[in-house]
Amino acid sequence: EAAVTQSPRSKVAVTGGKVTLSCHQTNNHDYMYWYRQDTGHGLRLIHYSYVADSTEKGDIPDGYKASRPSQENFSLILELASLSQTAVYFCASSGTGTVNERLFFGHGTKLSVL
Amino acid sequence: QQQVRQSPQSLTVWEGETAILNCSYEDSTFNYFPWYQQFPGEGPALLISISSVSDKKEDGRFTIFFNKREKKLSLHITDSQPGDSATYFCAASPSSGSWQLIFGSGTQLTVMP
Numbered sequence: 158e159a160a161v162t163q164s165p166r167s168k169v170a171v172t173g174g175k176v177t178l179s180c181h182q183t184n185n186h187d188y189m190y191w192y193r194q195d196t197g198h199g200l201r202l203i204h205y206s207y208v209a210d211s212t213e214k215g216d217i218p219d220g221y222k223a224s225r226p227s228q229e230n231f232s233l234i235l236e237l238a239s240l241s242q243t244a245v246y247f248c249a250s251s252g253t254g255t256v257n258e259r260l261f262f263g264h265g266t267k268l269s270v271l
Numbered sequence: 272q273q274q275v276r277q278s279p280q281s282l283t284v285w286e287g288e289t290a291i292l293n294c295s296y297e298d299s300t301f302n303y304f305p306w307y308q309q310f311p312g313e314g315p316a317l318l319i320s321i322s323s324v325s326d327k328k329e330d331g332r333f334t335i336f337f338n339k340r341e342k343k344l345s346l347h348i349t350d351s352q353p354g355d356s357a358t359y360f361c362a363a364s365p366s367s368g369s370w371q372l373i374f375g376s377g378t379q380l381t382v383m384p
Contacts, residue, residue, distance in 0.1 A: 161314070197280075197376050198376055199275075199277075199360055199374035199375050199376040199377050200315070200360065200374040201374070202371060202372075215371070216371075247314050247315070249314070257303050257305075257320065257322070257364075259305075259317045260307075260315075260317065260372070262314025262315050262316065263314050264312065264313055264314050265312075265313070265314055
């Protein structure tokens with residue numbers, strides 16, 4: 158079974174602080190994604206990557222950076238965390254990125270910015 | 272602008288009943304529609320999907336009905352079980368441009384024993 162592991166599972170951050178969320182996959186997948194989940198908004202794509210050392214902007218990239226140092230690892234970075242970034246963040250991976258490709262999600266990171 | 276809409280926001284049914292979850296979309300170029308199931312504390316997982324060339328897709332107790340003309344889908348869960356209690360997301364994929372999935376806001380289903 159494909160595996161996507163996120164860390165930490167939850168985090169409390171202070172406004173203006175730096176936050177790094179990590180994701181590791183053992184699926185040998187090329188594509189990795191960061192989604193944000195808010196009540197009433199479903200899942201929204203922040204950044205994605207299809208190859209190591211390259212990232213692409215999704216639908217809501219403002220206030221976030223991403224890093225893909227290797228095929229297995231994909232990080233989401235909040236340089237200056239804000240209250241509005243309180244949400245649950247999901248990492249996902251897929252094999253080829255084609256439209257009918259199944260996404261494998263991690264368990265999520267609950268981020269609270271105070 | 273929400274391109275994929277789901278209703279109701281929450282739904283409660285009794286064990287054994289059929290739960291009907293609705294989804295609609297705006298962009299006529301969307302041609303692939305997966306449904307993801309999410310249990311509390313977990314990430315979403317693909318449940319069932321349909322492409323625009325079909326009007327029905329069945330997998331056990333789960334069936335998608337698709338009306339391309341009206342841009343509407345529905346997920347029917349027959350003989351609902353308490354273990355089906357979860358949030359269900361409808362998503363849609365455009366046929367052109369870079370790969371992406373647009374998710375609806377979800378329907379929270381509760382099945383009462």
